[in-house]
Amino acid sequence: MHLEEMKKEIEALVIAKGFYNKPEDVPKKLLFAFIELGEASDAWKKGLPEEKIAEELIDVIFYLLDASRFACPNMNMDKVFASKLEKNLSRPYQYGEGHRTKQP
Numbered sequence: 001m002h003l004e005e006m007k008k009e010i011e012a013l014v015i016a017k018g019f020y021n022k023p024e025d026v027p028k029k030l031l032f033a034f035i036e037l038g039e040a041s042d043a044w045k046k047g048l049p050e051e052k053i054a055e056e057l058i059d060v061i062f063y064l065l066d067a068s069r070f071a072c073p074n075m076n077m078d079k080v081f082a083s084k085l086e087k088n089l090s091r092p093y094q095y096g097e098g099h100r101t102k103q104p
Helices: 003-017 023-045 050-071 077-089
Strands: none
Touching: 003 050, 003 077, 023 050
């Protein structure tokens, strides 16, 4: 399944379950994604099963894709993903990680 297909599935879920579904709800959706990311981090730190960690990470993806429906409705997230991946691949080694001590 592609990101755009996932967005449609998530939209159907949101509507069916009566979740926040308005443009003004984007900040809430992004906050919920951040909370789920914290839950994934906590699950990893506690050594919980991979299934639990993966589930929390998928929740992050759900909220982000759901937010994208309103935050950038004219963008094809599959194309944006491919473009961003290409951009990042063209960057130099350890780009943006200058705070790290380089290994000899």
